[in-house]
Each structure stands twice: as structure tokens, then as C-alpha cells.
Amino acid sequence: MNKNYYAILMAGGIGSRFWPVSTAELPKQFHDILGTGETLIQKTFNRLSAIIPSENIYILTNNEYGSLVKEQLPTVKDEQVILEPAMRNTAPCILYASLKIKKENPDAMLVVAPSDHWIEDEASFIKDIQLCFDTCQNNDVLMTLGIKPTFPNTGYGYIQHKKDATEVVKKVERFCEKPDYKTAKKFIKQGNFLWNAGIFVWSVQSVLNAFEKYQTAMLNQFLSGFESLNTDEEKEFIAETYPEAENISIDYAIMEPSKNIYVLPASFDWNDLGTWGALYNELPKDENKNAVVNAKALLENSKGNIIHTTKGKTVVVGGLKNYIVIDEKDKLLIYPKKKEQEIKDLLKKLNNKFADS
Amino acid sequence: MNKNYYAILMAGGIGSRFWPVSTAELPKQFHDILGTGETLIQKTFNRLSAIIPSENIYILTNNEYGSLVKEQLPTVKDEQVILEPAMRNTAPCILYASLKIKKENPDAMLVVAPSDHWIEDEASFIKDIQLCFDTCQNNDVLMTLGIKPTFPNTGYGYIQHKKDATEVVKKVERFCEKPDYKTAKKFIKQGNFLWNAGIFVWSVQSVLNAFEKYQTAMLNQFLSGFESLNTDEEKEFIAETYPEAENISIDYAIMEPSKNIYVLPASFDWNDLGTWGALYNELPKDENKNAVVNAKALLENSKGNIIHTTKGKTVVVGGLKNYIVIDEKDKLLIYPKKKEQEIKDLLKKLNNKFADS
Numbered sequence: 013m014n015k016n017y018y019a020i021l022m023a024g025g026i027g028s029r030f031w032p033v034s035t036a037e038l039p040k041q042f043h044d045i046l047g048t049g050e051t052l053i054q055k056t057f058n059r060l061s062a063i064i065p066s067e068n069i070y071i072l073t074n075n076e077y078g079s080l081v082k083e084q085l086p087t088v089k090d091e092q093v094i095l096e097p098a099m100r101n102t103a104p105c106i107l108y109a110s111l112k113i114k115k116e117n118p119d120a121m122l123v124v125a126p127s128d129h130w131i132e133d134e135a136s137f138i139k140d141i142q143l144c145f146d147t148c149q150n151n152d153v154l155m156t157l158g159i160k161p162t163f164p165n166t167g168y169g170y171i172q173h174k175k176d177a178t179e180v181v182k183k184v185e186r187f188c189e190k191p192d193y194k195t196a197k198k199f200i201k202q203g204n205f206l207w208n209a210g211i212f213v214w215s216v217q218s219v220l221n222a223f224e225k226y227q228t229a230m231l232n233q234f235l236s237g238f239e240s241l242n243t244d245e246e247k248e249f250i251a252e253t254y255p256e257a258e259n260i261s262i263d264y265a266i267m268e269p270s271k272n273i274y275v276l277p278a279s280f281d282w283n284d285l286g287t288w289g290a291l292y293n294e295l296p297k298d299e300n301k302n303a304v305v306n307a308k309a310l311l312e313n314s315k316g317n318i319i320h321t322t323k324g325k326t327v328v329v330g331g332l333k334n335y336i337v338i339d340e341k342d343k344l345l346i347y348p349k350k351k352e353q354e355i356k357d358l359l360k361k362l363n364n365k366f367a368d369s
Numbered sequence: 370m371n372k373n374y375y376a377i378l379m380a381g382g383i384g385s386r387f388w389p390v391s392t393a394e395l396p397k398q399f400h401d402i403l404g405t406g407e408t409l410i411q412k413t414f415n416r417l418s419a420i421i422p423s424e425n426i427y428i429l430t431n432n433e434y435g436s437l438v439k440e441q442l443p444t445v446k447d448e449q450v451i452l453e454p455a456m457r458n459t460a461p462c463i464l465y466a467s468l469k470i471k472k473e474n475p476d477a478m479l480v481v482a483p484s485d486h487w488i489e490d491e492a493s494f495i496k497d498i499q500l501c502f503d504t505c506q507n508n509d510v511l512m513t514l515g516i517k518p519t520f521p522n523t524g525y526g527y528i529q530h531k532k533d534a535t536e537v538v539k540k541v542e543r544f545c546e547k548p549d550y551k552t553a554k555k556f557i558k559q560g561n562f563l564w565n566a567g568i569f570v571w572s573v574q575s576v577l578n579a580f581e582k583y584q585t586a587m588l589n590q591f592l593s594g595f596e597s598l599n600t601d602e603e604k605e606f607i608a609e610t611y612p613e614a615e616n617i618s619i620d621y622a623i624m625e626p627s628k629n630i631y632v633l634p635a636s637f638d639w640n641d642l643g644t645w646g647a648l649y650n651e652l653p654k655d656e657n658k659n660a661v662v663n664a665k666a667l668l669e670n671s672k673g674n675i676i677h678t679t680k681g682k683t684v685v686v687g688g689l690k691n692y693i694v695i696d697e698k699d700k701l702l703i704y705p706k707k708k709e710q711e712i713k714d715l716l717k718k719l720n721n722k723f724a725d726s
Contacts, residue, residue: 307701310715324699325700325701326389326700326701326719326723328700328701330705330708331704332703337703343685344678344685344701345685346685346686346689347688348688358667358685362665362683362685365665365667366683
């Protein structure tokens with residue numbers, strides 16, 4: 013395995029649309045949401061370990077989840093778990109991790125990837141990552157994996173590449189924010205748009221070049237303590253510096269302004285498991301298109317539902333069509349699948365209603 | 370309080386239509402199904418204690434539930450808990466209990482009542498029972514409390530009394546088994562039919578007179594060991610005799626053949642809590658006619674549901690109309706209220722489906 017290969021796993025999200033399984037106390041990435049025996053972060057870590065030495069996989073998360081990471085990834089050393097001392101967006105934490113890695117190995121090649129996505133075809137994933145590594149090895153470019161869109165999803169950002177580009181690795185023309193439905197349909201029709209899955213590949217030198225060009229202030233903030241990184245002084249320096257950093261995503265900070273961005277259309281199936289409906293799509297189903305995870309379920313006159321419970325729960329359902337039924341310890345959700353985007357707002361309503369209890 | 374007043378509380382049922390709260394391990398009568406802080410048997414016991422010395426209240430149940438009874442009614446002495454050594458119908462166990470009471474107090478007056486019904490108006494209940502006691506004190510009659518029917522329920526037996534009877538206590542003409550819908554409607558229209566709630570009042574002498582007339586064999590079986598009752602020898606005698614007794618209900622055994630049956634139309638509201646829908650009718654409801662017990666519930670676009678969970682469970686529901694949503698530890702039921710009669714059969718289906726797991 014190439015000792016220069018590194019990964020930064022993003023594991024600080026809350027996944028509130030996956031309530032009630034995903035909560036601030038135990039977010040989605042730490043759940044075995046597919047009922048396979050592995051949590052999403054474990055699956056992601058193991059998938060990356062096939063191409064990246066496991067001691068080179070860093071996990072970016074916040075203080076609250078540090079112990080969960082160590083519990084679920086027991087082979088990971090303390091140094092591999094990077095805790096953000098404050099809630100910022102992705103640019104500061106990726107920069108921070110990149111500088112630490114740069115100091116350890118200036119020849120490092122990085123994958124940046126979310127820890128809570130579904131990718132089943134690991135062989136294709138590895139092949140694609142390898143191709144990206146090879147491209148970045150020899151060129152000062154920033155790469156991203158784009159997902160071939162299957163429908164006009166308005167919940168994702170899109171990546172536009174040159175129309176009719178015949179190369180495998182395509183030059184990116186622009187990043188598009190989450191479009192409205194009409195625009196999303198147009199994107200699909202044009203054919204040169206891919207979903208932005210938040211999976212990036214670059215050499216540590218190239219990403220720092222980009223920060224130098226487009227985020228000079230932020231880079232200088234962190235460079236001022238470069239000496240302290242990977243030493244006993246790091247913690248104090250970061251505790252002071254990090255909260256000062258701008259709250260900005262990696263997409264805005266460097267991907268959008270950069271001219272040297274390339275995209276590889278992924279050869280694997282992908283699902284961000286952003287909602288229960290997204291999970292439903294990936295689960296095996298019975299003859300009535302019901303997907304059942306963990307439950308002992310008897311479904312009468314019921315179609316197109318996802319039933320997800322703690323292990324061994326007995327569930328009897330009658331007359332439900334296209335519902336989300338989620339039972340997680342002291343929480344129960346029974347909601348129409350097509351209205352799942354409401355779940356995030358419902359939680360605020362719920363918290364207000366029971367604020368006093 | 371009159372020392373001759375006794376009660377026999379029937380507490381051996383399983384209440385399978387109240388699944389998943391009511392199970393063979395913990396049947397309905399041992400649950401705080403209304404969320405009031407008291408279980409149904411506790412409520413029933415306390416209600417009777419207002420007119421009957423609590424040491425005269427006997428609880429008839431089976432071996433499995435003996436410890437539950439003692440746990441929930443801690444003031445009750447061992448002698449007050451009568452355990453049926455075998456599953457028989459109500460006639461043998463009422464006879465057995467009556468003989469024990471007769472031996473202790475030949476002047477005893479008895480109420481026989483289920484332990485799992487809902488009666489909120491305790492003052493009226495006590496008044497009615499007192500009137501029955503007074504009637505039975507001076508006459509060799511068997512009395513029952515009849516419930517004024519509010520709709521043509523096909524799940525209850527009916528009691529027919531003389532048409533246009535002006536007396537408060539009315540002579541019973543016949544007991545009718547659960548009718549079909551057409552017959553039930555006719556009963557309601559005729560006006561001289563009441564629901565049979567299984568609440569009986571009589572002197573111990575009168576009920577034994579009836580057994581002598583109509584169940585001579587059974588009476589003699591039990592009388593053969595009369596000496597042993599309330600002594601150390603009772604257990605052995607009953608273990609031998611009881612399983613030999615005929616499997617027959619008190620209604621068939623003595624009420625139907627007897628000529629000296631009278632009914633008092635109850636002046637209190639009554640509900641047998643036989644189904645979730647029946648419970649729903651007695652619960653307070655929100656502006657959308659949702660009844661919530663124990664749960665912290667957020668109900669969006671939902672009407673006419675009953676939500677019943679363990680204490681403090683958070684429940685978010687969308688778009689459900691007239692559903693039963695019951696969450697009880699490792700079991701969850703989501704079923705249309707109008708199909709609740711299917712629940713009993715669903716349990717067999719469920720057990721078959723997961724027989725191997």
C-alpha cells in the first residue's frame with residue numbers, strides 16, 4: 013500500500029433528517045443504519061482501508077463525538093482523531109488536517125470523504141480513487157468524484173463539466189448550488205452535470221496551493237502555528253486559532269474559484285443516505301415493496317413502507333402506504349415518505365412543544 | 370362497613386385484543402392503561418373497597434398471575450388470592466370461591482365483578498351495588514347489573530327484561546348471547562335489553578341454591594371437600610378436584626336456567642375496555658380528536674387516533690386518521706381503529722411467522 017496515501021473522513025455532522033435514529037447525541041454515521049452489523053463510519057473506514065494505510069486515515073469530528081469514534085474504530089490512534097474546537101464549516105477543518113498531514117508527509121495524497129454515505133461497490137470505488145490519485149500525483153489539480161444523476165434531485169449541488177468531454181477525467185466548468193426543480197431537470201437533460209458527493213482527491217501540496225491563492229488569510233492564521241502542529245503545543249494553538257477561522261465550506265472557499273478542478277464520474281452506485289427515503293431506495297424489499305430493517309414485522313395491506321426499529325422489535329402494521337416507520341428507543345416516527353423533508357422542521361416544533369418537560 | 374359484604378374479583382383473563390400492551394405475561398388488568406397512575410385491578414379494588422371491607426375482597430386468578438396480584442395489591446393477604454389450578458370457565462371458580470366464603474361467613478353477600486373494566490362514576494357504582502345488596506338481603510334472587518346500550522354492539526351478551534317494567538329492579542326474561550348486527554339493532558329498538566357486563570350480586574346462600582338446582586354434580590364435587598376449605602388441606606383437595614370440573618361459564622351454568630334473576634340498569638357509565646377503540650372512547654382528546662396516553666406526541670395532519678406508549682416516549686405522527694398506535698417495549702402496533710377486531714387473529718399469524726426466531 014502506498015504510504016503517501018491519506019484520507020480525511022468527515023464525521024462531525026448531525027444528520028437531523030434521519031431523526032429519530034440520528035440525534036445530536038448519536039448521529040447517523042455512528043449507526044448501523046442498514047442493519048449490516050457495521051456502522052456507517054465503520055463501513056467507510058474499512059472501504060478506505062483497502063487503498064489507504066489505516067494509520068493514515070484521519071477522522072475529523074467535534075469534541076462530543078471523539079469517544080464515539082474511538083469506540084467504533086478501536087484501531088485508530090488518538091492522533092488520527094482531529095477534534096474541531098468550534099463548529100465551523102468544512103474549509104477550516106480540512107485546512108487544519110491538511111497542514112498536520114503536510115508536516116508529517118509533504119508528499120501526501122489525500123482523499124476527503126464523508127463518513128455517512130452508502131457505497132456498496134467497493135471495487136469500483138477503489139478503482140476510481142486510484143485513478144484520481146494517479147491524476148493528482150502528476151498534476152497540480154483538485155479532483156472530485158461526481159455521481160451520475162438518476163433524477164432531478166433538488167437536494168444536491170451539481171458539478172458542470174465541459175459538454176461532450178471525451179476524456180475519462182473531465183475539466184469542471186462550474187459548481188452549482190442546490191437548484192430548483194426546473195433547473196435540476198434542465199441539468200439532467202443537458203447531460204454534462206453530475207451530483208457533488210463531497211468526495212475530493214488532491215495532493216496536500218495542491219490543496220495548500222489553492223488555499224494560498226483563494227484563502228490567504230485563513231492559511232496564514234493556521235501557518236502561524238505550523239511549528240506547534242503534531243506537538244504538545246498544538247492543542248493550545250488550535251484552541252485559540254480555530255474559533256477565529258471563517259465559517260466557510262470547502263466548496264465556496266477553494267473549489268468554486270479554482271481553475272484546475274477535474275471531475276471523475278463515479279463508476280459505483282452512491283447514496284448519501286440523507287433521508288429515510290434515500291435509505292429506502294437501497295434496502296431489499298418484500299413483494300409489496302416494504303423495506304424492513306431489524307424488526308419482526310407483520311405488514312397487512314401495506315405497501316412501499318420503510319420500517320426501521322431497534323433489533324428484534326415486533327411490529328404489526330395495517331393499511332399503511334409509503335410511510336416511514338422508525339422506532340428508536342424512546343422515539344417513534346410515523347410519517348409519509350413524500351413529506352420527509354418536513355422532519356427537520358418538525359424537530360424544532362417538537363422541542364418547542366416539550367421545552368418544559 | 371357491613372362485615373357481611375364480600376367481593377370476588379375476576380382477574381384471570383388475557384385480554385388479547387389489547388395487544389401489545391396486554392400479553393399472556395402481563396394482561397390488561399395489571400396495566401395502567403388509562404395513564405392515571407393506577408392499574409385496572411387497583412382501580413377496581415379501590416372502587417369496591419368503598420363499600421366492601423378490603424379483607425373481604427377475594428381475587429380469582431391463575432397461578433401465573435398470583436405474584437402480580439400481590440405486588441399490585443400489597444394489602445391483600447395470601448388467603449384472599451384464590452388461584453385456579455387449571456384453566457376452567459367462570460362457574461367452577463365462582464363456586465369454589467363462594468364455598469370458601471360460605472364457610473367463613475354463611476351470611477355473606479357477594480359481588481362478582483371483572484377486574485379490568487372502566488367505571489368512572491364511583492358514587493353511582495356504590496349506590497347501585499348497595500341497592501343490589503339490599504334486594505338480595507331480603508330475597509332469594511340472583512342479581513346482575515345491566516348496562517344501557519348506546520349502540521348495537523355485537524361483542525356483548527344482552528339481558529332481556531320485561532317490557533315496560535316500571536320497577537327499578539327488573540325481572541330478567543332471558544340472557545341472549547352475542548347477537549348479529551341485525552338482531553342487536555332490534556334489541557336496541559325494543560328498549561328492554563341491556564348489556565351483560567358480568568357484574569353479579571347475590572347472597573352466598575342464593576348462589577349455592579342455584580348451583581344445587583342446576584349444577585348438582587359440580588356442587589357435590591366441591592362439597593365433598595368442604596371440610597378442607599380454608600385449611601392446610603385445601604390445596605391438595607382443590608388440585609385434585611378442580612381439573613375435574615366442567616368447563617362452563619356462570620352464565621350458562623346458573624344464570625340462564627334460573628327463574629329468580631333480576632337486573633338493575635346501571636346508573637354509571639361503563640366500558641369493558643375490550644378493545645383499543647373502547648379505550649379511545651373514554652380518553653380525553655385534543656381538538657383533532659386524538660387521544661394520547663403517556664407519549665410526548667406531535668401529531669401533524671392527524672385525526673381520531675389513539676396513541677398509547679410507555680411513559681415519556683416521543684412520538685411524531687403525520688397524516689394518520691383513525692389509527693391505533695401502541696408502543697409497548699419491544700412491540701409496536703399501527704393499525705386502523707375500524708379493523709381492531711383483526712388484532713386477535715393477527716397475533717396467531719405473527720406467532721406463526723416468527724415461530725422459529
